[in-house]
Amino acid sequence: MGKNWKKWLGATLAVAMSATLLVGCGGEKKAATSNEIKIGGNFELTGNVANYGQSTMNGVKLAIKEVNEKGGVNGKKINLIVADNKSEPAEAANATTKLITQDKVVAVIGPVTSSSLIATAQIATDKKIPVLTPTATSPKVTFDNGKVREMIFRSCFIDPFQGEVMARFAANSMKVKTAAIYVDNSSDYSKGLAEVFRNAFTKLGGQIVAEEAFLQKDTDFKSAITKLKASNPDVIFIPAYYQEVGMIVKQAREMGVTIPLIGTDGWDSPKLAEIASGAALNNTFFSNHYSSEDKDPRIQAFVAAYKKEYNQNPDALAVLGYDGALMMIDALKRAGSEEPKKIQEALAATKNLQVATGVLTLDDKHNPVKSAVIIEMKDGKQTFKEKVNP
Amino acid sequence: MDASSFLHQLVQQLINGISLGSIYALVALGYTMVYGIIKLINFAHGDIYMLGAYAGFFATTILKLSFLPALVFAMVVAAVAGIIIERLAYRPLRNAPRIAVLITAIGVSLLLEYGMMLFVTPQPRTFPAVFSATVYNFGGLIVNSQQVLILVTAVFLMVTLTYIVQKTMVGKAMRAVSYDMDAARLMGIDVDKVISYTFALGSALAAAAGVLVGVYYNSIDPLMGIMPGLKAFVAAVLGGIGILPGAMLGGVLLGVVEAMVSGFFSSTFRDAAAFAILIIILLFRPSGLLGKNIREKV
Numbered sequence: 039m040g041k042n043w044k045k046w047l048g049a050t051l052a053v054a055m056s057a058t059l060l061v062g063c064g065g066e067k068k069a070a071t072s073n074e075i076k077i078g079g080n081f082e083l084t085g086n087v088a089n090y091g092q093s094t095m096n097g098v099k100l101a102i103k104e105v106n107e108k109g110g111v112n113g114k115k116i117n118l119i120v121a122d123n124k125s126e127p128a129e130a131a132n133a134t135t136k137l138i139t140q141d142k143v144v145a146v147i148g149p150v151t152s153s154s155l156i157a158t159a160q161i162a163t164d165k166k167i168p169v170l171t172p173t174a175t176s177p178k179v180t181f182d183n184g185k186v187r188e189m190i191f192r193s194c195f196i197d198p199f200q201g202e203v204m205a206r207f208a209a210n211s212m213k214v215k216t217a218a219i220y221v222d223n224s225s226d227y228s229k230g231l232a233e234v235f236r237n238a239f240t241k242l243g244g245q246i247v248a249e250e251a252f253l254q255k256d257t258d259f260k261s262a263i264t265k266l267k268a269s270n271p272d273v274i275f276i277p278a279y280y281q282e283v284g285m286i287v288k289q290a291r292e293m294g295v296t297i298p299l300i301g302t303d304g305w306d307s308p309k310l311a312e313i314a315s316g317a318a319l320n321n322t323f324f325s326n327h328y329s330s331e332d333k334d335p336r337i338q339a340f341v342a343a344y345k346k347e348y349n350q351n352p353d354a355l356a357v358l359g360y361d362g363a364l365m366m367i368d369a370l371k372r373a374g375s376e377e378p379k380k381i382q383e384a385l386a387a388t389k390n391l392q393v394a395t396g397v398l399t400l401d402d403k404h405n406p407v408k409s410a411v412i413i414e415m416k417d418g419k420q421t422f423k424e425k426v427n428p
Numbered sequence: 429m430d431a432s433s434f435l436h437q438l439v440q441q442l443i444n445g446i447s448l449g450s451i452y453a454l455v456a457l458g459y460t461m462v463y464g465i466i467k468l469i470n471f472a473h474g475d476i477y478m479l480g481a482y483a484g485f486f487a488t489t490i491l492k493l494s495f496l497p498a499l500v501f502a503m504v505v506a507a508v509a510g511i512i513i514e515r516l517a518y519r520p521l522r523n524a525p526r527i528a529v530l531i532t533a534i535g536v537s538l539l540l541e542y543g544m545m546l547f548v549t550p551q552p553r554t555f556p557a558v559f560s561a562t563v564y565n566f567g568g569l570i571v572n573s574q575q576v577l578i579l580v581t582a583v584f585l586m587v588t589l590t591y592i593v594q595k596t597m598v599g600k601a602m603r604a605v606s607y608d609m610d611a612a613r614l615m616g617i618d619v620d621k622v623i624s625y626t627f628a629l630g631s632a633l634a635a636a637a638g639v640l641v642g643v644y645y646n647s648i649d650p651l652m653g654i655m656p657g658l659k660a661f662v663a664a665v666l667g668g669i670g671i672l673p674g675a676m677l678g679g680v681l682l683g684v685v686e687a688m689v690s691g692f693f694s695s696t697f698r699d700a701a702a703f704a705i706l707i708i709i710l711l712f713r714p715s716g717l718l719g720k721n722i723r724e725k726v
Contacts, residue, residue, distance in 0.1 A: 223696060250690075250694070250695045250696075251694075251695055251696045252695060253699070255649075255651065255652070255655065256655075257641065257645040257647070257652070258444075258448050258645070260444040260448075260687070261441055261444050261445070261686065261687040261688075261689075261690035261691045261695065261698070262690050262691075262695040264437060264440050264441055264444060264691055265437070265690065265691050265692075265695070268433065268437050281552055281647065284646070284647065285645055285646065285647060288646060292561060292563050292570065292572050293570050294563070294565065294568075294570050309552075309554065312554040313554050313646050313647050315557070
């Protein structure tokens with residue numbers, strides 16, 4: 039009897055649950071009338087970069103919520119339909135397919151990472167639905183095989199741009215004449231940045247006095263540091279990821295290298311200060327998309343709104359997500375229609391758009407020209423140093 | 429570059445090289461001991477080094493031990509691991525062809541690497557500062573107290589090892605097994621036990637190197653053993669595999685060569701130089717630098 043009773047209960051629950059599901063579906067269908075615009079959100083909500091996806095989605099949702107509270111776009115509310123891509127390129131492709139074919143969205147925001155985004159590019163191109171990534175920084179995202187990907191847009195700057203930012207920062211703000219480069223030979227990110235930095239710094243009248251390389255997973259950098267030190271540069275540019283950078287900075291300071299060390303957004307991690315120790319990081323600078331300490335009122339307004347909504351400090355991805363959504367909203371406004379073709383044209387024509395992190399104009403490769411910030415490390419804490427405009 | 433600055437750089441690179449080389453030497457000793465006794469290149473040795481680093485890490489973070497107890501703890505953990513690996517993976521293959529044991533060693537190596545990844549995640553860990561670094565500056569030459577610590581610990585362990593091998597009964601038994609396993613067995617030596625001791629000693633040394641590296645470079649991860657393992661293998665071959673002083677010499681020499689290559693040519697060629705040495709040695713002097721002079725093994 040007891041067993042039967044349990045079965046009975048189970049069956050009842052199952053029926054009840056599926057009924058709820060049906061109601062859920064029905065509700066959504068009813069809402070899908072013509073007074074809303076459906077935008078897809080393809081984010082890394084689980085898997086190994088889940089925190090990236092979550093932050094970006096929070097930023098996107100905040101922007102959409104704000105615009106909906108003000109009456110939406112062209113009299114219609116934006117409805118963000120979210121799909122999880124599990125941080126995998128194959129799943130990202132599935133998620134975009136689902137958003138386009140089942141949910142009938144008119145545009146997609148995301149994924150966050152370059153490899154996942156590239157996996158969805160072909161689908162978007164075939165279905166002629168514009169895709170905007172707020173965060174993927176690889177140049178290949180929008181430009182591949184000598185051709186611009188017509189349907190793909192982004193609202194963040196691309197990797198090589200940071201090389202130019204740091205060259206300008208070194209030459210104009212720090213007023214240094216010579217620089218050395220210490221590059222991670224196993225990473226395209228690093229090599230690309232080093233090349234851009236070399237060209238830009240030389241063009242600005244500076245001189246590259248030494249160039250050395252290391253590989254990911256190296257632990258001993260002292261020999262190369264000794265050599266770099268002997269060439270007497272004013273500054274050393276290290277475009278690499280925090281793991282190796284932490285060890286390089288630590289060992290360089292131990293070897294008596296007191297000159298400024300500069301880098302790029304690969305440095306952005308709390309682990310950096312753990313590995314290098316805060317004192318060693320003094321007099322180091324790196325470029326990033328934004329700093330929550332930026333005194334710009336737009337940034338401060340965003341930080342306040344984000345804290346109110348989610349009760350935490352926004353990271354770089356959150357603000358990028360927010361800016362990406364703003365760019366999409368702007369395009370929808372200008373398109374004045376829900377036709378994907380019109381939205382695509384409007385996105386491509388984005389010009390002088392004010393977003394939280396600066397003013398955004400899209401170039402002919404669908405890459406934004408926008409400002410970057412320089413972060414200075416002080417006793418292991420990131421502090422805002424200055425903004426570099428393109 | 430003028431003469432004085434050249435000399436200055438040379439000495440500085442020598443210091444860099446010796447501290448790096450003493451790490452290689454400690455790991456190379458384990459390779460050489462195991463090879464000397466059962467003619468096996470134990471490719472899992474680099475991963476024992478990683479295991480030791482993690483044992484040291486957990487000893488300092490969870491058990492809150494200071495540097496020396498943590499070092500001893502890591503050495504004990506690695507010694508036990510070494511014995512277990514030998515017992516489970518190599519002993520059943522004692523009479524199998526050598527290639528079978530070699531492949532098993534590679535399997536054990538992968539098992540340790542990816543097993544650890546499963547348990548401790550691939551995320552690199554930051555070693556706590558158990559031994560603060562003081563930097564000594566001798567007229568522009570920079571020596572770090574941790575470099576001194578590495579060198580002192582390495583020399584102390586090598587002296588201890590030499591004493592054990594040369595002066596104790598166990599050492600005598602090891603040397604006997606290394607000369608002729610069958611004859612040693614006939615003399616009443618428990619060969620399996622002696623091999624276990626050898627693995628324990630070699631693994632303990634690797635663990636010590638792992639902890640030193642953790643303290644020195646401040647960062648450990650489950651794949652940290654691959655490169656040092658290969659380099660230590662080169663060092664062991666360079667000095668003459670199976671010969672204890674050879675491993676020490678080879679390790680230090682390799683460290684110095686790497687430092688000189690990255691210091692005076694290009695850091696890009698550093699690893700290439702290390703493996704070029706392996707090829708050259710195998711071509712021209714397969715028994716290693718000390719291979720001819722010293723006959724004694726283990």
